[in-house]
Amino acid sequence: MDSILFVEYLERMATTPIxxxxxxxxxxxxxxLAIHVSGLSVQLKEVVLRDKPxxxxxxxxxxxxxxxxxPDxxxxxxxxxxxxxxVKHDPESWLNPSIGSMDDALALIEISDGEFKQALDRYKYADRYPEHSAKYYRQQAEFFLLQLEQLLNKSGYLLSNHAGLADMAILPFIRQFAHVDKVWFDQAPYPKLQHWLSGFLLSERFVKIMEKKP
Ligand SMILES: N[C@@H](CCC(=O)N[C@@H](CS)C(=O)NCC(=O)O)C(=O)O
Structure with missing residues (x-):
């Protein structure tokens, strides 16, 4: 790299979000996922959670x-x-669900991040919550699986006929839920949910954002 290109590179790095x-x-x-679809550039810094920088x-x-x-x-x-x-760039219309509204998407994400996540944590780490069994916590979470299954029955995605904000905000948590007991998940009565999750896991975008970084 010659010196002008190197200076340009340094300037770009100084303003690229981290x-x-x-x-x-x-x-x-x-x-x-959202940064990837937007096409924006960021510098990714992989953090060790027990030794945060x-x-x-x-x-x-x-x-x-x-x-x-x-920068600001x-x-x-x-x-x-x-x-x-x-908001900067939404080439696949994640902010424009074709069936529901953005308010519906945000309301669904709120349930996912609240009640569902609480049950998911208890199901995943059931040994830390010995008052009940893992099965009990799984049942506590199932109301949400059912709600998603019903939405997916109407269209291929949660509130739309294309993937959007709600899908991408919630899928990583359904992945986590499924992996607690994959044998149970795969035979559970949620065929649309299973299909939606496996399509996501096989997608180029998911594979890309999961690439290992040093
Ligand atoms: N509400 C936050 C939650 C983020 C969060 O809880 N992240 C976890 C990792 S999945 C974390 O950093 N926990 C702190 C730790 O483990 O030390 C968000 O949506 O960004």
Whole structure:
């Protein structure tokens, strides 16, 4: 690289947003998915959760990933990062569901991040919540699987005939849920949900955002 190109490269790096991420975190996955579809460039910094970098904690003391450092602000909520990317560029109309509205999408994501996530954590780490069995916590989560199954029955995706914000914000959590007991999930009475999840897992976009970084 000659010196002018190198200076240009340094200037570009100085203004390129930094995304602090953790590969297997479902919140970080949804942020990476939205950034990927938007086509925007970020510098990805893979974080070790038990040894978070001081510069990330200085930007966001709450210490969760993902964190996006922009030249003029810091976003430390995954949904805000998704919306930031999609408002800038939304080539696949993730913000335009063809059946439901954006309010419907945000309401569904709120249930996923709230009641469903709480049951998912208890199901996944049932040994930490010995008051009930894993099966009990799984049943607590099933109301949401049923709700998604009914939505997917109407169209191929949650609120639309194409993938959108709700799908991409929720799929990483359904993936996590399915992997707690894949044998159970694969025979459970949610055929549309199983199909929706496997299409996502095989998609080029998912494979790309899950590539291992040093
Ligand atoms: N509400 C946050 C939640 C993010 C979150 O909880 N991320 C987890 C990893 S999946 C985390 O960083 N936990 C802190 C830790 O494990 O130390 C968001 O949507 O970005």
């Amino acid at each position: 995304l602090y991420s953790f590969r297997r975190c479902p919140y970080a996955m949804r942020a990476r 001081a510069e990330m904690l200085a930007l966001s003391p709450k210490g969760t990933v993902p964190v996006l450092q922009l 602000q810091v976003l430390d909520e995954s949904l805000d990062i998704m919306l930031w990317a999609l």
